[in-house]
Amino acid sequence: MLAKSNISKSNISKPNIREADILEKILPYVEDGERLLDVGCGKGKIAKIISQKKDVLVVGAEIYDSNCCIDCKRFDGCNLPFKDSSFNTVVVVDVIHHADDGLKLLNELCRVASKKVIIRDHYYSSWLGLLFLKFVDWTTNIIHGVSTPFNFRTKKEWEKDLASLPAKNLKIEYYPKFGIKNIVAVLFL
Numbered sequence: 422m423l424a425k426s427n428i429s430k431s432n433i434s435k436p437n438i439r440e441a442d443i444l445e446k447i448l449p450y451v452e453d454g455e456r457l458l459d460v461g462c463g464k465g466k467i468a469k470i471i472s473q474k475k476d477v478l479v480v481g482a483e484i485y486d487s488n489c490c491i492d493c494k495r496f497d498g499c500n501l502p503f504k505d506s507s508f509n510t511v512v513v514v515d516v517i518h519h520a521d522d523g524l525k526l527l528n529e530l531c532r533v534a535s536k537k538v539i540i541r542d543h544y545y546s547s548w549l550g551l552l553f554l555k556f557v558d559w560t561t562n563i564i565h566g567v568s569t570p571f572n573f574r575t576k577k578e579w580e581k582d583l584a585s586l587p588a589k590n591l592k593i594e595y596y597p598k599f600g601i602k603n604i605v606a607v608l609f610l
């Protein structure tokens with residue numbers, strides 16, 4: 422068990438619908454006592470809530486100065502300023518499709534993690550689905566000035582990239598049946 426989390430347990434942040442859904446998928450994989458890195462953490466709300474629900478030490482990494490509510494390091498979107506295996510668990514939520522080279526970033530996440538990498542992102546299975554994702558991504562990111570190269574993947578493309586990573590085991594969940602299609606993948610290193 423960690424001596425103490427680096428985030429106050431008071432004023433537990435209330436997740437919105439999207440964040441609650443993401444937390445439901447991620448929290449079962451986070452264990453007390455871990456050091457957890459949230460890459461592309463934005464303002465850090467998801468990592469902050471994780472640290473309030475579990476006895477973990479959280480750190481974020483962001484490419485922008487995002488007025489983050491957790492300890493956060495700036496990085497260039499590809500190379501993380503941490504030594505190999507610095508964290509037990511690395512999470513990356515709705516970020517990979519923003520990266521110019523998502524596979525390179527995924528490999529970098531595996532480098533700094535010792536136990537698990539938890540990826541949540543989107544996938545598409547038709548041109549209409551891709552168009553929908555592009556529309557939602559553009560409209561929700563433009564106001565924050567976040568670049569949107571629309572590097573979305575199909576299930577097949579996700580599975581090819583994930584299988585190429587140095588993991589001992591891989592668990593993938595695709596959900597929901599309707600609406601924006603999401604993937605949660607857990608790489609056990």
Ligand SMILES: C[S@@+](CC[C@H](N)C(=O)[O-])C[C@H]1O[C@@H](n2cnc3c(N)ncnc32)[C@H](O)[C@@H]1O
Pocket residue numbers: 460461462463464467483484485487497498499513514515516519520521526567568
């Ligand atoms: C949709 S937001 C998600 C923020 C946060 N993970 C969440 O789920 O609330 C995408 C985040 O990815 C970051 N980002 C954008 N391009 C990136 C890149 N090339 N590599 C890593 N992060 C990037 C952005 O700064 C932004 O904070």
